[in-house]
Amino acid sequence: MRALIDMYQRIGLVPLIIIGLVIGILIGWLLPSVGIALGLLGTLFVGALKAVAPILVFILVMAAVSQHQGQSQVHVKPVLIMYIFGTFLAALTAVVASFAFPTELIGLNTIEAVADQAPPSGLKEVLTTLLMNLVDNPVNAIASANYMGILAWALIIGFALRKASATTRTMVADLSEAISNVVRFVIAFAPIGILGLVANTIAETGFEALASYGRLLAVLLGSMLFIALVVNPIIVAFSIRRNPYPLVFTCLRESGITAFFTRSSAANIPVNMNLAKKLGLHEDTYSVTLPLGATINMAGAAITINVLTLAAAHTLGIPVDFGSALLLSVVATIAATGASGVAGGSLLLIPLACSLFNIPNDIAMQVVAIGFIIGVVQDSAETALNSSTDVLFTAAADPVMKSKTA
DSSP states (O other): OHHHHHHHHHHOHHHHHHHHHHHHHHHHHHOHHHHHHHHHHHHHHHHHHHHHHHHHHHHHHHHHHHHOOTTOOOOHHHHHHHHHHHHHHHHHHHHHHHHHSOOOOTTTTTSOOOTTOOOOSSHHHHHHHHHHHHTSOHHHHHHTTOHHHHHHHHHHHHHHHTTSOHHHHHHHHHHHHHHHHHHHHHHTTHHHHHHHHHHHHHHHHTTHHHHTTHHHHHHHHHHHHHIIIIIHHHHHHHHHSSOOHHHHHHHIIIIIHHHHHHOOTTTTHHHHHHHHHHTTOOHHHHHHHHHHHHHHOOHHHHHHHHHHHHHHHHHTTOOOOHHHHHHHHHHHHHHHTTSOSSTTTTGGGHHHHHGGGTOOHHHHHHHHHHHHHSHHHHHHHHHHHHHHHHHHHHHHTSHHHHHSOO
C-alpha cells in the first residue's frame, strides 16, 4: 500500500487528473451503467470540497488578519480592479461575438420553462441580496457557503484577535495549518473524483443533446477561449511586465481542469488556495481575493448572460443597436457579481438581461431552460474560466510574480 501511495505522489496531481479524465470518458462511453455507478465518487469529491471550503476560508482569513503585521503588504485593490475590468471585457467580447456570429435558439417556443426557478426581478434585487449576505448570521453563512458573509465575519473577528494574547493567535495559526492539511488531503483524491464525474456525465448525457446547439456552444466557448488566451494574458502582461503565458497555462492546468468538472467556483476555492500557496503568493492577499473572486469575478457568467440574451433577441427579430449592447455589457458585468458560485448560477440572471429588450419573462425562462440543456459544457467551461482567472489575477498583482524572471 505504501508503495502505491509513493507512486501516486511521484506521478503528480495534474498527470493523474488527465489519466482519470481519459479513463472516465472511456468508461462513460463504453460502459454507461458502470459510469453512472462511478458518479458516486464524483459526488463525494465535490461534496468534500464544498464542505471544507467555507470553514477553510473563514479560518484562513481570520488567521491571516490576526497575524498580519503593519509593515506587511497586501494587494487586494489591484486584484479587484482586474476582476471588474476583466468581467466587463468579457461582456464586450460576448457582444462582439454575438454580432459577428448571430445565433438562433432552436425550438424556443416549444421548450418548457424552468418552472421551479425564481430569477431576480431586477438589478436592485441582485445588489440588495449581495449586500444582505454581508450581514448574514456567521453560523448560517458558513453552513450555507455564503462567502460574502464568511469574509465579512472572518475579517471582523481577525481584527479583534490582533489584540489577543500570543498564545491565542498561535492557536489560530495552528488551526489554519491544520485545515490546510485537510484540504491537501481532499485534493489528493481529485483524479478519482474527476474520473467519477466524467464517467457519469458521459453516461447520462452523451453528445446527442448538444449537437443541435453546436453553433450556440461555439460562440460561447469561442468567447471564453478568447478571454482565457488573449484578453487575460494582456491584462496579466501589463501587470507583471513579462511573458504571461507560463502563468496563464499553469492556472488553467491546475485550477481550470478541476473547476471544469466540479462546475462550482465555490468548490474550487480549496484548489485555488493550494495553487496560490504553491506559487508562493502572499497569504494575506490570496486568502481574501480567492473567495471574493468566487463571488464577484464572473467573466464566464457575463459571456453566458450576453450570448444567450442576444441569441434570444436575434431569434425574436429584435434589433439591437450599439448603445443597447453597451448597456447590456454594463448590466451583465454588475449582475454577474451576484451570480451564485454553484453550477448554473449565471443562468437565472438571463431574464434580467432579457428585460432590457422587453423580452417576456416566459420566453426568457425558456432561454434559461436551453442554458440547462447545454449546461454540461457551457457551465463547465464558464466555471473553469472564472475560477482559473481568480488565481491568475491574484498572482498577477503579487510582487512575488513580478519579481520572477521570465
